[in-house]
Amino acid sequence: MTTPLLEVEALSKTFVLPGRxxxxxxxxxxxxxxxxxxxLPRQESLGIVGESGCGKSTTGRLVLRLIEPTAGRVxxxxxxxxxxxxxxxxxxxxxxxxxxxxxxxxxxxxxxVEEIVLEPLLVxxxxxxxxxxxxxxxxxxxxxxxxxxxxxxxxxFSGGQRQRIGIARAIAPQPKLIVCDEPxxxxxxxVQAQIINLLQDLKDTLGLxxxxxxxxxxxxxxxxxxxAVMYLGRIVEMAPAxxxxxxxxxxxxxxxxxxxxxxxxxxxxxxxxxxGDVPSAMAPPPGCHFHTRCAFARPRCSAxxxxxxxxxxxxxxxxxxxEELEEGP
Amino acid sequence: MATASGLFLSEQNRFxxxxxxxxxxxxxxxxxxxxxxxxxxxAPVLTNGEPNRLxxxxxxxxxxxxxxxxxxxxxxxxxARVLYGGRLSLEIGLWVVVLNAVFGILLGALxxxxxxxxxxxxxxxxxxxxxxxxxxxxxxxxxxxxxxxxAVIALAVVYIPRTARxxxxxxxxxxxxxxxxxxxxxxxxxxxxxxxxxxxNCMAPLLVQLSFVFAYAVLSEAVLSFLGLGAPPTVxxxxxxxxxxxxxxxxAWWLTVLPGTAIAITVLGLNLLGDGxxxxxxxxxxxxxx
Numbered sequence: 226m227t228t229p230l231l232e233v234e235a236l237s238k239t240f241v242l243p244g245r246x247x248x249x250x251x252x253x254x255x256x257x258x259x260x261x262x263x264x265l266p267r268q269e270s271l272g273i274v275g276e277s278g279c280g281k282s283t284t285g286r287l288v289l290r291l292i293e294p295t296a297g298r299v300x301x302x303x304x305x306x307x308x309x310x311x312x313x314x315x316x317x318x319x320x321x322x323x324x325x326x327x328x329x330x331x332x333x334x335x336x337x338v339e340e341i342v343l344e345p346l347l348v349x350x351x352x353x354x355x356x357x358x359x360x361x362x363x364x365x366x367x368x369x370x371x372x373x374x375x376x377x378x379x380x381x382f383s384g385g386q387r388q389r390i391g392i393a394r395a396i397a398p399q400p401k402l403i404v405c406d407e408p409x410x411x412x413x414x415x416v417q418a419q420i421i422n423l424l425q426d427l428k429d430t431l432g433l434x435x436x437x438x439x440x441x442x443x444x445x446x447x448x449x450x451x452x453a454v455m456y457l458g459r460i461v462e463m464a465p466a467x468x469x470x471x472x473x474x475x476x477x478x479x480x481x482x483x484x485x486x487x488x489x490x491x492x493x494x495x496x497x498x499x500x501g502d503v504p505s506a507m508a509p510p511p512g513c514h515f516h517t518r519c520a521f522a523r524p525r526c527s528a529x530x531x532x533x534x535x536x537x538x539x540x541x542x543x544x545x546x547x548e549e550l551e552e553g554p
Numbered sequence: 555m556a557t558a559s560g561l562f563l564s565e566q567n568r569f570x571x572x573x574x575x576x577x578x579x580x581x582x583x584x585x586x587x588x589x590x591x592x593x594x595x596x597a598p599v600l601t602n603g604e605p606n607r608l609x610x611x612x613x614x615x616x617x618x619x620x621x622x623x624x625x626x627x628x629x630x631x632x633x634a635r636v637l638y639g640g641r642l643s644l645e646i647g648l649w650v651v652v653l654n655a656v657f658g659i660l661l662g663a664l665x666x667x668x669x670x671x672x673x674x675x676x677x678x679x680x681x682x683x684x685x686x687x688x689x690x691x692x693x694x695x696x697x698x699x700x701x702x703x704x705a706v707i708a709l710a711v712v713y714i715p716r717t718a719r720x721x722x723x724x725x726x727x728x729x730x731x732x733x734x735x736x737x738x739x740x741x742x743x744x745x746x747x748x749x750x751x752x753x754x755n756c757m758a759p760l761l762v763q764l765s766f767v768f769a770y771a772v773l774s775e776a777v778l779s780f781l782g783l784g785a786p787p788t789v790x791x792x793x794x795x796x797x798x799x800x801x802x803x804x805x806a807w808w809l810t811v812l813p814g815t816a817i818a819i820t821v822l823g824l825n826l827l828g829d830g831x832x833x834x835x836x837x838x839x840x841x842x843x844x
Contacts, residue, residue: 289739315741323739331732335754341733345740394736 228303230434231265231288231402236297238283242507255506257283259458260297262533267401270428270435272445272466274481275455276503281438284455285404288436289321290314301402319349322395326407328387332379338365338390339375345398364393369423385416389423396427405437409444417444424448443485446470454478457506457514460533463541474542474550476519513544521546573834580830586823590816594640601634605790614806624808626799636813639790643772644820646706646784646791650771651764653710654717659753659760661714662721667729667748676722679715687712687770688777695783702785705778712774713767720763724756731755758835765828769821776817792817 237260242252258280265271273281287294290306299306306317322345325331332341339361343353351357362372368389379387388408395403405424409417425448427433439445445452446466453463454477462475473479501518504510510517516526525545533543538551574580593600609629617624623632665675682690694708728734729752737747772792778784779793787794792813799809 286735291735291739311743315743318739318741321739323736325732325736327732331736333733333737333751333755344737344742348737348740348742348746391736394740398740 227267228300229264230267230269230302231436232298232300232303233264233284233288234262234298234300236261236284236287236299237295238280238287238292239295253507256458256509257506258287258294261455261458261460262297263453263460263463265402265434265436268432268434269451270433270437270449272437272439272449272452273455274439274442274445274452276440278457278503278506279455280458280506281440281455282406285323285406285436285438289318289323289404291323315349319345319398320400321402321404322398322400323404323406324388324391324395324408326411328384328391328411331391332387334379336378337375338370338377338379338382341379341390342375342393342397345394349398360397364397365390367396367427368393369419383416384412385419388412388416388420392420392423392427396431396433399431400433402434402436405435405439407439410440421447442470442481454481457503457509459514459543460541461515461543463533468540472551474536474540474547475515475544476521476550477515480518521550570834574830577830577834579826579833583823583826583828583830586819587827590640590820590823591644594637594644597634597637597641601637602631603634604631605634605638606630606788614802616806617808617812623812624806626806626809627802632795632808632812635790635795636792636816639792639795639813640816640820642702642785642789642791643775643793643817646702646709646775647768647771649706650709650713650775651768653706654713654767655760655764657710657714658717658721658763662718663725663748663753663756665718666722666725667744667752672722675718679718682711682715683719688774691774691778692781692783695778700783700786702789702791705775705784708778708783709771709774713770717760717763717767720759721756724759725752728752728755759832762828762832762835765824765831769824769828772817772824773821 236258237256238258240255240257242254244250244252261280261284263271273284275281283292286292288299290299294307301317301321304317306314309317336344339358342361342364343351343357346357346360347353358375361375365372365374370386370389370393374382379390382390392408408424409420412420421444424435428435428448435448437445437449442452449466451463452466452469453460454469454475455461456477462469462473462478464474469478470482473482504514504517510527512525512527512529513519513522513531516522519526523546529545531543531545533541534547535541536547536551540547540551544550597603607630609625612621612625612629613627615621615625615629621631621633623636626632626635661675661679665672685693691708691712694711695704698704698707729747734747734751737751742750775784775791776793776796779791780797782797784793785791787798790798795813796810799806799813803810
């Protein structure tokens with residue numbers, strides 16, 4: 226078996242909150258990411274969905290080592306990126322890039338579009354010459370902008386155009402993996418579709434893999450072969466996109482799907498909608514984190530943490546009663 | 555070169571200049587400062603060019619056509635003395651600003667960007683800021699001996715913690731913006747991020763702060779000179795002129811009031827200029843415009 230492009234093993238990140246005054250005790254700790262594992266084969270994409278605060282963005286940043294994990298391993302093409310020294314890490318970063326959610330803050334307002342797009346190449350030691358300038362113009366055309374935009378500044382562009390600039394920057398060093406951290410959730414719906422189509426095209430033509438983080442299931446459905454659902458720092462279900470939409474197994478996945486508005490009244494769902502709010506990440510419920518909001522919760526759920534396990538049918542679910550749910554009522 | 559063009563020549567900055575010219579506080583402040591600067595630079599043309607020439611027979615002349623600011627107890631032309639005195643006052647102010655910019659940026663950037671240095675540097679700043687600023691300046695100037703150089707050092711020490719604080723606060727905000735993360739994800743090191751992204755985007759509040767430091771420095775220099783802790787009286791500064799005129803305040807009001815007015819106009823101009831800069835460069839306005 227070939228090594229997967231990205232392999233994440235038992236990745237955890239605990240944020241310790243500082244006390245209110247310099248000498249006070251710590252105000253507590255948040256386990257933002259709690260033992261997350263997944264594999265991403267080459268040229269495939271994985272969607273990570275979940276409500277805000279579930280640790281999906283933190284997972285994306287841990288994978289890129291923008292923040293240091295508390296525990297776990299991140300293997301990129303079989304190499305543990307957490308063990309690399311500064312030089313090796315810089316070389317490795319060519320192969321993995323990121324696209325951000327907020328197109329306002331993701332572009333330096335004092336740099337021209339050309340400087341922004343070429344920055345990943347320049348920090349990797351490329352020479353600023355005519356060839357590189359030509360490359361900037363090619364990249365801009367690749368993401369649907371015009372070469373004439375190179376000398377302009379970010380504030381002259383709309384949100385969707387800025388996001389295209391951010392994407393051009395991400396593909397500049399010819400990466401294999403791009404972490405997309407909610408790249409369309411700050412955009413107008415009409416622009417969202419354009420950006421999704423652009424990402425789809427780039428994926429096909431450049432052979433990219435995405436780790437696509439979103440809170441909107443419909444967005445990842447088109448782009449990702451597989452989808453992982455996160456809840457309070459843990460993956461609760463991971464399945465091929467089609468299977469997940471056809472038959473969600475975990476009760477949380479079911480409620481997430483039920484919350485997508487139906488396009489036609491006839492299609493209105495009968496599945497349970499989520500009750501209550503997400504519990505505090507500082508004091509998550511014991512056992513299965515979801516039992517406080519779960520329609521199927523039983524005593525075992527509040528006592529024992531369900532592991533993410535593969536069912537006989539080949540589906541990955543973290544629920545004690547997944548088999549029962551699979552058979553259906 | 556790239557950093558310099560990013561700082562001063564971008565199209566965005568031309569846009570800012572247009573906004574500044576529409577800001578009334580900035581225009582009035584800049585005009586006042588320009589008038590003061592022009593008068594001081596043209597002092598050799600506007601006056602007889604000899605602020606220290608004695609003319610005992612002409613002593614205590616009130617302001618008139620011949621002597622716009624009157625004469626002092628030794629018959630010296632106050633107009634020349636105020637204009638030439640301004641040279642020293644503004645020069646001291648300028649040096650304080652330069653030292654503030656250099657050390658304020660250095661310490662503020664280190665404290666804001668490298669979290670390990672933040673605690674020690676900011677506690678040091680707290681300690682310096684715990685003293686009333688003029689008192690601290692008097693203490694330092696007294697310890698080092700009276701001269702223009704010690705006045706500059708004393709005032710710089712007093713205001714650097716404030717400047718460093720303001721820069722640190724902006725650095726803390728900018729270092730968490732996504733374009734910094736993007737740069738890091740591309741493989742940039744700390745120095746690249748600090749000089750290419752963080753500092754250029756922290757210049758606006760720094761510029762505002764420095765214009766206020768200039769104003770405070772001119773004012774505090776007058777206080778130090780008045781107390782005899784500034785430059786020696788052979789080269790008059792505004793503070794020294796007021797100190798000398800104090801003994802004759804009943805007989806010759808112009809000896810204190812006119813140098814005082816010069817200080818007031820300069821400080822008012824600099825403050826208005828700073829207010830205007832702040833209004834235009836305020837980050838909230840930035841979001842509005844983009």
